[in-house]
Amino acid sequence: MIYSFEKGDPRQKNFLTFLADNNFDFDRVEKDKTVFRVFGQVDEKQSARLEELSGGVSNPSPVFSLFDDPAGAASQINRTILAGPCAVESEEQLEKTAGFLAGFGITYLRAGAFKPRTNSKSFQGLGRKGLEILSDVASRHDMKVVTELMDRSQLDAVSTFADIIQVGSRNMFNYSLLTALGAVEKPVLLKRGMAATIDEWVQAADYIRKGGNENVILCERGIRTFEPRTRFTLDLLAIPVARKLTGLPVIADVSHAAGHSELVPPLALAALAGGANGIMIEVHPDPESALSDGLQSLDFNQFEALFDQIKMSYGTRLRDLPDQAASR
Numbered sequence: 001m002i003y004s005f006e007k008g009d010p011r012q013k014n015f016l017t018f019l020a021d022n023n024f025d026f027d028r029v030e031k032d033k034t035v036f037r038v039f040g041q042v043d044e045k046q047s048a049r050l051e052e053l054s055g056g057v058s059n060p061s062p063v064f065s066l067f068d069d070p071a072g073a074a075s076q077i078n079r080t081i082l083a084g085p086c087a088v089e090s091e092e093q094l095e096k097t098a099g100f101l102a103g104f105g106i107t108y109l110r111a112g113a114f115k116p117r118t119n120s121k122s123f124q125g126l127g128r129k130g131l132e133i134l135s136d137v138a139s140r141h142d143m144k145v146v147t148e149l150m151d152r153s154q155l156d157a158v159s160t161f162a163d164i165i166q167v168g169s170r171n172m173f174n175y176s177l178l179t180a181l182g183a184v185e186k187p188v189l190l191k192r193g194m195a196a197t198i199d200e201w202v203q204a205a206d207y208i209r210k211g212g213n214e215n216v217i218l219c220e221r222g223i224r225t226f227e228p229r230t231r232f233t234l235d236l237l238a239i240p241v242a243r244k245l246t247g248l249p250v251i252a253d254v255s256h257a258a259g260h261s262e263l264v265p266p267l268a269l270a271a272l273a274g275g276a277n278g279i280m281i282e283v284h285p286d287p288e289s290a291l292s293d294g295l296q297s298l299d300f301n302q303f304e305a306l307f308d309q310i311k312m313s314y315g316t317r318l319r320d321l322p323d324q325a326a327s328r
């Protein structure tokens, strides 16, 4: 959470006392205003008190919270769709996908160049070549690049080509990677670890924020439960809970949770209805031939059908989430 004061505002004193009395972890940044960045979780009571003490000036997140939206309507929440194949496989595959998605007004192209695969024999991604293809194709269609950073050694390359840097589920606990991202001036999409609690996820985001990068977008992507029929269990309530605790935008990656293309549409609609600021969906021109995650990837017909359903419910309210994140 972020609280700002006009310089020299005397209310800062009581505010600071409250922070200290409650053992909050925070820092203070002097810009045109005095900004206090509070880390960790802030519960409802504390949040109300902090707002009061800061004269009602609080979290500058431009993304409406499900709870403080005056109309109480989930439909008021800004939303976006991030879509693309699991991995960049070839220029032709990505070009087809991007051209198709751009036709729907999708502006965020997701695809991995460095792939964290469970089996070391599986396709590991095209690496730097994949980033170059991604960047060329995205710029041809006026799209932005969302791609995963797996290791600090890839930081220069990924931050050169990505508009949003994705941290995968398997790396959510990689604190040296998160710390390095604190110094990068690009939004970071932080996936929830598949066995991480909401609190652990929120604390992971603090590693990025503490380095000075407030542009963090949280992504719920499903957690491991006892249920083997679906790949993961999308924790729908983690969406409003994480947003309430942090004020950060929260999106849902419905493909990795579903694990099967047939299960993607109901989950996408549920995540949006549950207040997600956006959804991430894997789309492939020919899922059967995909080098990774083909089973869960939508083909073009399936994507179009889902998009029609989303449009019926949300009309033109689909917006550009990361631009808002960037303007915070």
Ligand code: PEP
Pocket (backbone or CB within 6 Å): 086, 112, 116, 167, 168, 169, 170, 191, 221, 253, 256
């Ligand atoms: C992905 O987005 O392709 C991916 C590997 O996701 P996750 O880290 O959530 O498994």
Ligand code: MN
Pocket (backbone or CB within 6 Å): 086, 087, 256, 282, 292, 293
């Ligand atoms: Mn994938």
